[in-house]
Amino acid sequence: MTAAPTVPFTRQLPATAEVVVVGGGLAGAGAACVLAKAGREVLILEREAAAAHKICGDFLSTETQRYLRRLGLDLDAFGGHVTSRLRLIYQKHIVETALPFTGLGLSRFQLDEALLDQARQNGAQLWRGHRASVASTTGSIVVDFQSAGSVRTSTLFLATGKQDMRGLRREPETAPEDLVGFKMYFDVNSEQRRALAGHVELVLFDRGYAGLQQVENNQVNLCLLVERSWLMECGGTWECLLHILLRSCPHLQRRLSDATPLLEHPLSVYRVPYGFVYQPPVGKVSGIYRLGDQFGVISSFTGDGMGIALHSGVLAAGHYLAGLDAGHYHRRIGQDIAxxxxxxxxxxxxxxxxxxxxxxxxxxxxxxxxxxxxxxxTRVTPSAVTRAMRLLG
Ligand SMILES: Cc1cc2nc3c(=O)[nH]c(=O)nc-3n(C[C@H](O)[C@H](O)[C@H](O)COP(=O)(O)OP(=O)(O)OC[C@H]3O[C@@H](n4cnc5c(N)ncnc54)[C@H](O)[C@@H]3O)c2cc1C
Structure with a gap:
């Protein structure tokens, strides 16, 4: 099948669509793959105009890999870095062990775009380059896509990840922790590359932690979360924080002291609402399905946020195709991941x-x-994954 084209910004959105997916990350693109393959009319609205880096440790768990393969990606073709061991570092101590499964290091830059492309190959329409917001939810749902116009639908898959969409904000019961996240890719020397081969490293600090692993093209991803107060004490900038981290942690110093940063600026995120689980309003049935981080946000150290996003995408699409409403889906995904x-x-x-x-x-x-x-x-159970996979036929 030839891919439906990415629609240029100058054209106007169609007036209506059967399903509108807002957010073309793994949850949204995964759901769109399933719906489009089943012949449904799907419109994806994605804010980024082209492939973009995302703040993430880039660690693909076994569930994540299983879903991606099932959705049609040839993961072996992406050149990701296979990991089978965990190295844990705290102060001067280093211990290591086998992972309970084989992980894969693959950049979100490459991965998310590949899944969006798969959704297009399956027949979904992809519109990108604007921020979507909800104009109305009374009667049918109207989604506004800035200068590209607006689209009316009875079914919205909300998959905007950590960011809330205007008009449909999440309301966490507790305030998010005061944590700041950073991500940077590095080119490290050949000795450090060899030492990192096959490993994912978790470096614990008193006021945060960092993950280190290789992805495709020998790039090394450093992704960390620290208390904001510590960042401010370090001087308030990424450069100051990195300087202090390397000075206080001989392991990181060894890995990164002569490494070259590969992005002009690090990616950063503030106050991710870890622990959030969406509570659907009682007795109110709507056509809005919340997917991925919009339904629940798991602590990053588990390395399974992507697995949960894909699980929710497949589950939501499967429920919709089976004629089950958003209430049914929210109950099921709640049982699977809360x-x-x-x-x-x-x-x-x-x-x-x-x-x-x-x-x-x-x-x-x-x-x-x-x-x-x-x-x-902390992982989606194999039986829940198998149950969701059955929905794919
Ligand atoms: C520091 C950190 C490290 C992590 N490390 C890992 C890891 O190693 N392994 C792992 O499995 N998980 C990890 N996670 C979790 C994982 O990144 C998320 O759980 C996962 O990306 C959620 O997928 P999603 O599709 O729900 O959202 P996203 O991947 O965030 O996708 C949302 C999409 O919506 C788009 N969007 C947002 N707002 C709008 C709008 N208004 N209009 C249109 N489009 C919009 C965005 O551009 C984006 O493409 C980490 C998270 C953090 C914060």
């Missing part, structure tokens, strides 16, 4: 507690068991 999100939050808080760090780093064989347990407690 416990995982809550447990990930508890584990994250426990990991910041000095005695638990000492136990983990003690080298008494606790790390492999802890890792297996953490994975079992």
């Amino acid at each position: 416990g995982q999100i809550r447990r990930a939050g508890l584990l994250y808080r426990a990991s910041r507690w000095a005695p638990s760090r000492r136990l983990l780093m003690g080298g008494a064989g606790l790390l492999p068991q802890s890792l297996k347990l953490a994975a079992a407690l």
